Amino acid sequence: MAHPFFERETRAPVEGPFAAEELGLAFRNVGLPLEALRYDVTPLGMHYTLSHFDVPEIDAGGFRLAVGGAVEAPLSLRVDDLKALAPPRTLRVTLECAGNGRAGMTPRYPSMPWQAGGVGTAEWTGVALRHLLALARLGPAVTELAFVGADRGFDSGVEHAFGRSLPRALALDDDVILAWEMNGRPLPPQHGAPLRLVVPGWFGMASVKWLDFIEAREQPYDGYQQAVGYHYRKQANEPGVPITHAKVKSLMAPPGIPDWYTRRRLADRGRITVTGRAWSGAGTPIERVQFAVDGEWRYALLAPAAHRYAWQRWECEWDATPGEHELACRATDASGATQPMVPEWNRAGMGNNAVQVVQVTVR
Amino acid sequence: MAHPFFERETRAPVEGPFAAEELGLAFRNVGLPLEALRYDVTPLGMHYTLSHFDVPEIDAGGFRLAVGGAVEAPLSLRVDDLKALAPPRTLRVTLECAGNGRAGMTPRYPSMPWQAGGVGTAEWTGVALRHLLALARLGPAVTELAFVGADRGFDSGVEHAFGRSLPRALALDDDVILAWEMNGRPLPPQHGAPLRLVVPGWFGMASVKWLDFIEAREQPYDGYQQAVGYHYRKQANEPGVPITHAKVKSLMAPPGIPDWYTRRRLADRGRITVTGRAWSGAGTPIERVQFAVDGEWRYALLAPAAHRYAWQRWECEWDATPGEHELACRATDASGATQPMVPEWNRAGMGNNAVQVVQVTVR
Numbered sequence: 001m002a003h004p005f006f007e008r009e010t011r012a013p014v015e016g017p018f019a020a021e022e023l024g025l026a027f028r029n030v031g032l033p034l035e036a037l038r039y040d041v042t043p044l045g046m047h048y049t050l051s052h053f054d055v056p057e058i059d060a061g062g063f064r065l066a067v068g069g070a071v072e073a074p075l076s077l078r079v080d081d082l083k084a085l086a087p088p089r090t091l092r093v094t095l096e097c098a099g100n101g102r103a104g105m106t107p108r109y110p111s112m113p114w115q116a117g118g119v120g121t122a123e124w125t126g127v128a129l130r131h132l133l134a135l136a137r138l139g140p141a142v143t144e145l146a147f148v149g150a151d152r153g154f155d156s157g158v159e160h161a162f163g164r165s166l167p168r169a170l171a172l173d174d175d176v177i178l179a180w181e182m183n184g185r186p187l188p189p190q191h192g193a194p195l196r197l198v199v200p201g202w203f204g205m206a207s208v209k210w211l212d213f214i215e216a217r218e219q220p221y222d223g224y225q226q227a228v229g230y231h232y233r234k235q236a237n238e239p240g241v242p243i244t245h246a247k248v249k250s251l252m253a254p255p256g257i258p259d260w261y262t263r264r265r266l267a268d269r270g271r272i273t274v275t276g277r278a279w280s281g282a283g284t285p286i287e288r289v290q291f292a293v294d295g296e297w298r299y300a301l302l303a304p305a306a307h308r309y310a311w312q313r314w315e316c317e318w319d320a321t322p323g324e325h326e327l328a329c330r331a332t333d334a335s336g337a338t339q340p341m342v343p344e345w346n347r348a349g350m351g352n353n354a355v356q357v358v359q360v361t362v363r
Numbered sequence: 364m365a366h367p368f369f370e371r372e373t374r375a376p377v378e379g380p381f382a383a384e385e386l387g388l389a390f391r392n393v394g395l396p397l398e399a400l401r402y403d404v405t406p407l408g409m410h411y412t413l414s415h416f417d418v419p420e421i422d423a424g425g426f427r428l429a430v431g432g433a434v435e436a437p438l439s440l441r442v443d444d445l446k447a448l449a450p451p452r453t454l455r456v457t458l459e460c461a462g463n464g465r466a467g468m469t470p471r472y473p474s475m476p477w478q479a480g481g482v483g484t485a486e487w488t489g490v491a492l493r494h495l496l497a498l499a500r501l502g503p504a505v506t507e508l509a510f511v512g513a514d515r516g517f518d519s520g521v522e523h524a525f526g527r528s529l530p531r532a533l534a535l536d537d538d539v540i541l542a543w544e545m546n547g548r549p550l551p552p553q554h555g556a557p558l559r560l561v562v563p564g565w566f567g568m569a570s571v572k573w574l575d576f577i578e579a580r581e582q583p584y585d586g587y588q589q590a591v592g593y594h595y596r597k598q599a600n601e602p603g604v605p606i607t608h609a610k611v612k613s614l615m616a617p618p619g620i621p622d623w624y625t626r627r628r629l630a631d632r633g634r635i636t637v638t639g640r641a642w643s644g645a646g647t648p649i650e651r652v653q654f655a656v657d658g659e660w661r662y663a664l665l666a667p668a669a670h671r672y673a674w675q676r677w678e679c680e681w682d683a684t685p686g687e688h689e690l691a692c693r694a695t696d697a698s699g700a701t702q703p704m705v706p707e708w709n710r711a712g713m714g715n716n717a718v719q720v721v722q723v724t725v726r
Contacts, residue, residue, distance in 0.1 A: 011624065016380065017379065017380035017381055017382055017383075018380055018381040018382075018383070018385075018386050019380055019381075020380075020381070020466070020478075021624055021625055021626070022381075022386070023381050023385070023386060023389055023466065023476055023478070024478060024626055025624070026386055026389040026390050027389050027394035027396075027477075027478055027480050028394065028396050028480075028626075030393050030408065031390035031391065033390075033391045033414075033417070033418060033553070035417040035418055035420075036418065036552075038420060043551050043552050043553070044407055044408050044551060045393065045407050045408035045410075045412070045551050045553055045554075046418075046551075046552070046553055047408075049408075051396075052623050053620060053621055053623065054396070054398040054620070054621060055396060055398055055399065055409075057398075057401060103383070103386065110624065111623075111624065113386055114390075115383075115386070115387060115390055117390050117391075152620050153620045153621045153622060153623060154620070154621070154622040154623065154629065155622070155623040155624070159620075159629075188406050188407065188408050188409075189399075189406050189409070190396070190406070190408055190409055191408075257416060257417070257515050257516045257517070257522075258416055258417060258516045258517070259516060259517040259518070260415050260416065260474075260516060260517065260518040261374065261384055261388070261473065261474065261518070262384055263384070263387055263391075266517065266522075
């Protein structure tokens with residue numbers, strides 16, 4: 001439902017310094033500090049979060065997940081009921097916000113102004129969604145499943161609860177889970193407690209938090225975040241391309257020590273092992289990572305993909321000589337997709353997987 | 364040690380939109396989303412963090428805390444040694460960053476541009492520092508103790524490890540602890556693992572993280588963060604007043620639901636219970652909290668101070684009528700100190716405890 005106060009034009013892309021609203025979003029949501037790329041599994045509190053509205057207050061004792069729509073047996077289940085459905089699965093998954101890197105697009109869309117840190121890797125424990133859907137018995141004409149959270153608010157004048165949908169076949173994939181644990185501990189509030197969806201290989205918006213209702217649908221889901229948000233568009237009013245899988249990407253932990261304000265780096269001369277992570281979407285393994293010093297590319301040492309949906313560690317030796325240097329890294333996945341040198345611009349600043357460049361002064 | 368690359372003037376206060384550097388600091392550090400004021404103890408990942416440099420990588424197995432300077436018995440201790448020193452203490456403590464509210468000062472200092480969320484409450488478990496100092500046997504002329512972390516970088520051209528000092532008498536207070544647990548779990552990396560200082564009643568900078576070295580001193584500590592940083596100053600080159608205790612303050616959880624980008628609030632008409640927290644420095648209890656709707660002040664219901672150093676919950680009923688409304692809250696502590704309506708400006712934007720104002724549209 002629209003309300004006059006919130007009715008207004010969609011925001012237009014801007015350039016230059018950042019608005020207080022953009023800053024406020026940066027405070028509400030957590031970015032991975034890049035030195036935390038050293039952890040295989042991101043410690044709680046350093047994993048990125050992106051919450052569109054307030055973190056809702058949900059009474060875990062009274063919580064019931066509703067399953068309805070075109071099913072033969074509508075359900076209302078406690079988390080304990082889900083735990084009894086099938087043996088739990090734990091998946092190590094790298095999730096990245098579709099808007100990660102938005103601040104690096106010019107002009108940029110006024111929204112969460114991610115620099116590089118909208119990413120993290122966690123171990124999610126839950127039950128495969130397909131067991132729940134089997135219990136509810138999907139009707140034959142069901143084409144997709146909609147997942148609606150308990151978080152509610154406005155975007156561009158439209159009031160809605162955050163919701164997303166998945167095609168039927170994907171929802172039945174064994175790797176799409178309903179999770180109640182993160183890194184072996186109960187799901188924290190800001191990551192979706194008591195229950196969230198985890199869709200490995202997709203950008204983070206698919207992994208709906210504070211899951212409240214699952215609707216089996218015979219028509220496409222028309223929720224705001226599905227029908228309006230999360231599209232690649234060059235212009236405001238074109239239909240655009242829906243955002244699905246994450247894209248191939250790599251990041252490095254900047255070497256040396258930082259300046260407090262500028263975060264510029266200073267390193268000591270000599271052999272430095274530069275490390276980072278690389279990942280792609282849809283469970284596609286990384287084929288190679290390249291590392292560049294002042295534009296000279298070489299191959300980095302890449303760890304094997306031990307977990308299908310988690311980032312892979314890479315490292316490269318650098319004999320650092322005094323002066324100013326520019327470091328960069330670039331991943332290529334098994335499909336042949338690689339990172340561009342400049343972002344592929346789109347209006348909402350989505351899916352920026354351009355090569356990361358880090359300036360380092362060596363003394 | 365200064366390095367030419369980083370040598371430059373101290374930054375001058377600015378106005379208007381925010382620089383990419385300010386945004387970068389907002390991403391590296393976590394702000395409390397205000398709806399999390401509902402928790403007595405802030406869940407991990409929602410408690411504020413302010414880390415000047417990179418979160419250091421410390422091998423917990425090889426870790427030793429060094430105690431030296433003017434002591435009779437220099438020490439090198441593992442965390443397990445500390446655990447054996449005396450029974451552990453758990454203290455519930457509200458910590459607030461001294462720079463919280465910096466973005467609300469005009470002009471503002473280019474630094475971490477906190478809006479309201481640089482605060483949180485945790486249960487810290489550790490051992491009283493005095494037991495360690497008794498073991499090391501402080502010399503009679505020791506006037507203060509310096510605490511130096513393992514995090515290193517530059518600020519205003521000066522290379523240093525983050526360090527702060529406390530007067531001898533305060534360091535011997537039973538409530539100043541060396542903590543290895545937060546909320547009943549091992550200290551997470553971004554909160555200072557494996558060991559940090561916790562100084563209840565002071566702004567957060569006193570609670571040194573990644574504690575590496577304690578130095579008993581017969582002269583004032585001259586580390587950058589003690590001698591240069593963390594002062595109230597009207598002008599750049601005056602000595603200024605060192606920052607110590609936190610100041611009396613209150614915050615409310617904004618009622619209603621938000622707009623994604625502006626965070627403006629929309630609430631439904633009728634009875635709303637507005638809740639928040641209030642705290643002060645030096646363990647001073649809160650005497651009263653007032654709540655205002657459109658400038659009309661009334662008394663809020665204030666929970667007793669069950670934990671000397673933790674925030675107190677308050678609530679106030681509001682019969683919300685359709686239209687635009689301005690809400691505000693104001694705490695007064697037992698010393699009579701109260702919150703100003705406008706911030707007390709100082710150059711580095713420290714200690715802003717001005718009254719919080721929240722705009723709400725009621726439908």
